[in-house]
Amino acid sequence: MSQQVTLIATAAMGIEASVAREVKALGYQDVQVENGRVVFTADASAIPRANLWLRTADRIKLQVGRFKAFTFDELFEKTKALPWELFISEDGQFPVVGKSIKSKLYSVPDCQAIVKKAIVERLKKKYGIASWLKETGALYRVEVALHKDEVLLTLDTSGSGLHKRGYRVGQGEAPLKETLAAALVQFTNWKPDHPFIDVFCGSGTIAIEAALIGQNIAPGFNREFASENWSFIPQPDWERAFEEAEDFAKYDQPLDITGSDIDPELINIAKQNAVEAGLGDLITWKQMRMTDFKPKRKNGYLISNPPYGERMGERKEVEQMYRDLGAMMRDFPSWSVYILTSHEQFEQLYGSQASKKRKLFNGFIKTDYYQYFGRHE
Template sequence: MQKITLIATAAMGLEGIVGQELRDLGYENVQVENSRAIFEATPADIPRVNLWLRSADRVKLLVGKFNAYSFDELFEETKALPWEKFITEDGEFPVVGKSKKSKLYSVPDCQAIVKKAIVERMKQKYGIANRLEETGAFYRVEVDINKDEAWLTIDTSGAGLHKRGYRVGQGEAPLKETLAAALVQVTNWRGGAPFVDLFCGSGTIPIEAALIGQNIAPGFNREFASEQWSFVSDRQWEEAFQEAEDKAEYDKPIDITGMDIDPKMIEISKKNALEAGLGELVSFKQMQARDFKPRDKGGYIISNPPYGERIGDRKEVEETYRQLGGVMKDHPTWSVYLLTAHPQFEKIYGTTATKKRKLFNGFIETTYYQFFGKK
């Protein structure tokens, strides 16, 4: 079977989590770099990883990479790549690009040259004298030049993988589904203990936790660009969806609660959970974090609380942190995981984290504070 190289891209700080996801899926020799994990695969793996990866942004097919110091080199090296193996004669292939710390810094020029080179290659290989029709399947080509090394890829995902298809409503600054999944994956919670999100917003963390708890593939209810590609067969897609169906543990009992002070967000959360097919699995209730009183032992709190970035909100947010820290001191068997950008969080919360991890929530640099419960 044809060997290909795939790249799972990720937000900064999540690439290690994506690399571990790939290893857990059975892929070997996974190479983790800044914002991406690279691995060898086959066309049959394109459906599989798109369906299963929880924390990756996209899955891209690497067509080739080379050094390019001039536009002539960029053209000739691009033209030498086997585009016809992937793009059909009538394929639509817009070219997007980026360039960083490179001699070829004009992105529009790089895009135009790559497009021209692919067109020349395709016309030559398919024996076409006139212009290409580009009325068929969609192939988004990207030229990414960094320190004069050009990587040419085709996006297999289409819409970003964070678009699971269940979000029918959201708040002002919703947490990306991929980051929410990563927050759960960093912990060792896999469904066997009570799970609470005290600041659930539109319900993203509880919903992603439910998908993880029942081993439901996050891409099960959406479409992908590569479903239209001829070199990934319908049978391969059917087998990938069947594997996802077979591995789902729909009957596994899980105890997940999402709480928020805003009743509107609770209603939105319920609608999103319903859309995800998890309406009966996840409970949502309007409640202030400081009023939370754990009844069970050994539970997990995983939350993305307000950061207090607006001056007027800071005192209220800090008081919430302080009160929550006081509540959880009385429940040492609970593990608490909180993502915030507040620089004095540990001091206000009143406890030093067992472990910390730098993550980006959009463009905001945050810290994921992890307080492990006592067994």
């Protein structure tokens, strides 16, 4: 049994509930939802599994300590008292990054320097090193985050953010993060045997994430993680996690997923991204106008992140597009429609009130996710 750890899955505002559901689906029960993060305890084998499987989390951090500190002395002593040697190997590299919000210790460079010095002293004593630490081995990125004088010290287990799945060879000018795209799919009742379309597919992210969900393919199967080289996580834990991902994938699950866009260049990019994700011919890509969509099957799902009309010149065109979309989908009452936009008059333009609305952030843009439930036949 490997050691128990406290893990923090960070998340964009509004999708914490989705991350918590995913954590519980992996079998971890001790789960707390906070603003922008989901905290859970598990043994160290959860680090490979969470990194591989969590579709909607931004990154997985390991909590080393949490305490109050009002002076630099307090920050130094309480940091030094933590068991850093359980995690950081003798030759480990451990740069320190930081942030401070509404705290007496507001100088981030000073906080970073003090935390670094405290960890160095602790490790030198524990490893019996008189001179300096080599820092030539695996990377352990330490973060010191202060909020209202509470200090949270973590190690970043992910490396690159988890939205970097490794399949994006190209993108449009306002790409949707893969983690948010996965959340948009997970907030629906779509099942792999239902038809699915994104009529503003851009570089294909929503359709690709839907296909990964549809075939239960772990989103991290195609990339590397910072903690793969950490000595306290037994190598067999990583091997088992990758084997589990392979065993649970349903590569023979048929899918009816389409991505369409008016821009042929974006359709080419989407195709390349799908190939890179290992989904080759699983998704149908079409260069077409939104209004040319004519579903052949009932009970489908249309999930899209259309242009928002944030630029003045585009606003009228976008508003007409929303009207056309509403008029078009009224002919297909069995279809459910899910639209992410920052346009506050979307419902009036679409022509009906959403069954449900959810506030989400697309990057720094405040948006609503308008959900219209179809009448399944």
